Amino acid sequence: MNLLKQTDGVWPVMARDGWPKNEKIFEGAALHRFLHGWRGGHPVIKPEHMELLQKYLDKGVGWVNLHYAVEYPKEPGKRILNWMGGYYETGYSINPHWDAAIRSLPKHPITRA
Numbered sequence: 001m002n003l004l005k006q007t008d009g010v011w012p013v014m015a016r017d018g019w020p021k022n023e024k025i026f027e028g029a030a031l032h033r034f035l036h037g038w039r040g041g042h043p044v045i046k047p048e049h050m051e052l053l054q055k056y057l058d059k060g061v062g063w064v065n066l067h068y069a070v071e072y073p074k075e076p077g078k079r080i081l082n083w084m085g086g087y088y089e090t091g092y093s094i095n096p097h098w099d100a101a102i103r104s105l106p107k108h109p110i111t112r113a
Contacts, residue, residue, distance in 0.1 A: 019043035023052060031062035034069040042069070045076040057083060085110035 004012040015025055026032060032053065034044065044050060057063055063083050071088040072080050080087045085108045088095070105111040 019046075019049060026052070026056060026061075029056070029061060031064060032056060033062075033064040033066065035066045036068050042072055042076075044080075045072065050076065050079060053083075054079075 001012050001014055004010050013025055013029075015021070020026070044053065053063070065084060065087075068088075070084075070086075071090055071093075073090050074092065077087050077089050087093075
């Protein structure tokens with residue numbers, strides 16, 4: 001947050017401890033970023049939260065998940081896959097990393113050159 005504050009034209013706003021208590025915090029943002037993880041319930045996966053975020057993403061607002069925030073259960077993960085091109089599926093994905101044999105990539109904004 002402190003590094004972002006040092007960037008001209010960037011005014012970061014932080015909501016702590018899960019989903020923001022006041023959703024107006026999302027208004028006017030160029031990017032929504034989630035950090036870390038929430039064992040037992042990611043704040044994004046509530047249907048009403050996903051619908052709200054979908055409206056912003058449809059308007060071109062950026063979407064970033066960092067660290068364990070990329071971990072989602074399978075069902076909401078299907079929608080998350082469309083939002084950011086990949087996610088860590090609880091109970092399915094592998095950690096630590098392995099060497100992937102990638103022969104081609106799907107057409108998606110995250111795979112553009």
